[in-house]
Amino acid sequence: MSLNNKKLQQMANAIRFLSAEAIEKANSGHPGMPLGMADVAAVLFGKYLNINPDQPRWFDRDRFVLSAGHGSMLLYSLFYLLGYPDISLEDIKNFRQLGSKTAGHPEYGHLVGIDMTTGPLGQGISSAVGMALAERVINAKFGDDLCNHYTYVICGDGCLMEGISEEAISLAGLWKLNKLIVLWDNNNITIDGTVDKSNGTNQAERFKAVGWNVISINGHNYDEISAAIEQAQQSDKPTLIACKTTIGFGAPNKQGTSKIHGSPLGAEELALMKKQLGWECEPFVVPDETIATWRAAGQKSAAKYNEWEEKAAKNSEFTAYINNELPQNWDKELNELKIQTINEQTKVATRKASQMCLEKIVSNIPQMIGGSADLAASNLTFVSGMKTITSADYNGNNIMYGIREHAMGAIMNGLALHGGVIPYGGTFFVFSDYMRPAMRLAALMGVRVIYVLTHDSIGVGEDGPTHQPIEHLASYRAMPNINTFRPCDVV
Ligand SMILES: Cc1ncc(C[n+]2csc(CCOP(=O)(O)OP(=O)(O)O)c2C)c(N)n1
Ligand SMILES: [Mg+2]
Incomplete structure (x- = not known):
């Protein structure tokens, strides 16, 4: 889908303000990551991700894993904006409340659209390797017409520091899982301060060493984000896109610091952010035009889905496979x-x-x-x-x-x-x-x-x-x- 930079800016700011307001209302949550990665998410979900909110379990959809699960509001904002029927504005307003669909961390099976429960850092990026492998296995059996999709991950510094990520990325490199694309929120911040005090790894070299393609970009530049994703899609290796970002982008006094990782902005800082980003809406209001752009983005793969559905329906072996049906007399x-x-x-x-x-x-x-x-x-x-x-x-x-x-x-x-x-x-x-x-x-x-x-x-x-x-x-x-x-x- 082609979207100009002005539209992408509006789309990203919609993510930012929905997320920040929900966290403000809950008086709990992690705004730093949704604000910092809003631009990357707007490009990925707006232009590239093949999903269908009306068919959220579509087998051949692109998978998306928010490995940095603390940034859950990013995902909830996206689902609402894209038009997933399972989430309403009311759900956004109930973020982190007892029994609400918008749980503190994304929970698989709790809100339709979530591809995996995340929160324990490192698990998401590692399970995504399994998803990308499953995609290739089913592709080898049934071909491009029925199974041919990408697995995207957004991870943070924490996921890359956890040891499990090393085990998983080395297998992904060995297996040449070229449809696996990891977008790293390279913001040099974790809870306790700047990353350089606790980690000195050259992540680009580390990934290259285990057989990955690595692209480094400015994570707030739409052209660079688009170009990187398109380049990654053509790679014959898994790709790490190192997105240099500012945590809490837009909050003038707190951005770039660990203060914004896991606490609400506060009324004053939120007001300043509105000024800074030129956002004039009341809390939880998104301009009609921006909602319309997002909803159109949600429908961008509808035709693709219909084509796939027609082909899948003709192959009973495939449908049995994907519905987890066991062969008769298997026992x-x-x-x-x-x-x-x-x-x-x-x-x-x-x-x-x-x-x-x-x-x-x-x-x-x-x-x-x-x-x-x-x-x-x-x-x-x-x-x-x-x-x-x-x-x-x-x-x-x-x-x-x-x-x-x-x-x-x-x-x-x-x-x-x-x-x-x-x-x-x-x-x-x-x-x-x-x-x-x-x-x-x-x-x-x-x-x-x-x-x-x-x-x-x-x-x-x-x-x-x-x-x-x-x-x-x-x-x-x-x-x-x-x-x-x-x-x-x-x-
Ligand atoms: C296994 C595990 N250990 C610790 C935590 C607690 N925790 C949540 S977020 C976070 C910091 C993560 O830093 P980063 O991934 O860079 O996220 P950012 O601050 O940039 O949003 C920590 C330590 C966790 N969720 N999982
Ligand atoms: Mg970080």
């Missing part, structure tokens, strides 16, 4: 295995039993994608007939995560959220500690992720106490929404 062989092992009184280690079951499941459910954090030989997650996914061939069903449990957990969340894929991943039970934050997020979102956590006995023997799970079983049984099974035999 026939599994049930036969049960009877056989009862008759034969089969005695095997539980990890072997797990593998025997997985073999019957994986061979009968094409959506299953397994993997392990470099312990496949030990936790027996790899079964006969499986094929490892590589950048040269995405049409596989095994992922070699390397020694990256945390990213494995987050990537599995992304695979499950994307849909068309049922992920399972394995490690030793004790090392589930390394991916627990991602597991907890899976539980919160209620997504279907399966963990194969072997070596569950305290009697692991020679490896000693570092390899002994002690409180793990109790802790997962205590975690809401995790179904914890500890099988004692094959049946």
